[in-house]
Amino acid sequence: MALKIKEQDNVFMISGTINATTVNYFKNHLEFLMLYTNALTINIECVISIDNNGLKAIEELYTMALANKKTFKILGYGHKGIYDELRINQAA
Template identity: 40%
Template sequence: MALTITEKHGVFLIEGSINASTAKHFIGHCEAILDANGELTIHIENVKEIDAKGIRAIEVLYKSAMSQNRCFMIIGNINGDLYAELRAIKTAA
């Protein structure tokens, strides 16, 4: 499944899959937004699939934003397993 990123009221809605095929594009697009805006809020409720590369992509973005003192937020209802993975990224940073 493809990855779609659209902006609505300053929040970037992520739909589709964040996986080995889309992770590089996802990182590049999000980094460009962070550079332009100094902050990034992504809504991931409509992400249908996320694999280890997708989790790693979010980790890369989070650590990059934190190292540059920029705001990076993830919002949306997600399942417990994904929540645990994302929580581990924040804890490890």
């Protein structure tokens, strides 16, 4: 399934699949948004699947936000692997 990103009340709704095919679009779009905002909130509730490429992209976006002192939030009952991955890396 294709990846869609749309904005709703300052939250970027992500739907579809984040994988090797869609990860560049996902990362480039969110990096661009992060450049022009102080905070970026994404909702992953409609993400059907995410592979290691997608997890790595989210981790890189999170790291970029921290380095630039920006807020990066992930909402939704999406994939527990995302939260686990960020928690492990944050503790390290």
